[in-house]
Amino acid sequence: MPKTSILIVDDEEDILELLKFNLEREGFKIFCADSGEKALEAVKNFSPDLVLLDLMLPGIDGLEVARVLKSKPNTSTIPIIMLTAKGDESDVVRGLELGADDYVTKPFSPRVIIARVRAVMRRNAAEPDDGIQAREVHGIGIHPGRREVAVNGKQIKLTMSEFDILHYLAQRPGWVFTRSQIVSAVRGEGFAVTDRSVDVQIVGLRKKLGASGKVIETVRGVGYRLKE
Structure with a gap:
């Protein structure tokens, strides 16, 4: 069974390494990008199952990355978990309006990130048609x-x-x-x-x-x- 792939987008190297280490230890396949431009290129090349997206990025910011991904049919269903600075409520609201699925404020615990990733992936998984009627x-x-x-x-x-x-x-x-x-x-x-x-x-x-x-x-x- 193929590993669930996650693209981590953050311009802080320490955060990238922290998330990469902890998520790989949990069995996820990890790709990293340190800018919005690289994030969009990575999605195009690797088609990740989920994106962990920092909103404060150089060049194209996280909100624009989310808007682009959610506006295209081939990427609109990729779940996005936003990484935000504390107190950026307006950015959180805007991200949710664009279709992001969850958010975590910095600083965060890797255990919280892992739990949120698993929760979003469970909700995003196609459920079998087991006779449940509409x-x-x-x-x-x-x-x-x-x-x-x-x-x-x-x-x-x-x-x-x-x-x-x-x-x-x-x-x-x-x-x-x-x-x-x-x-x-x-x-x-x-x-x-x-x-x-x-x-x-x-x-x-x-x-x-x-x-x-x-x-x-x-x-x-x-x-x-x-x-x-």
């Missing part, structure tokens, strides 16, 4: 096994986070979920994320659902629910 709510068809969503029969493309949030809300239409409950359900307990990040995912989800997006209701001061 759930349909308000004309929105959701197939958990295939991770597919269709609105009135037309398939739409969601990020992993958007799919997980929609699937979570659809399990109990009419039930109000807080932002922290949503985070715990789709990311795991203890995931450090701001309320704003959850809001961004909801905005993106509504936009992609088109007219059906109105079934996701905001309950002021509490959270979100799928219309009953």
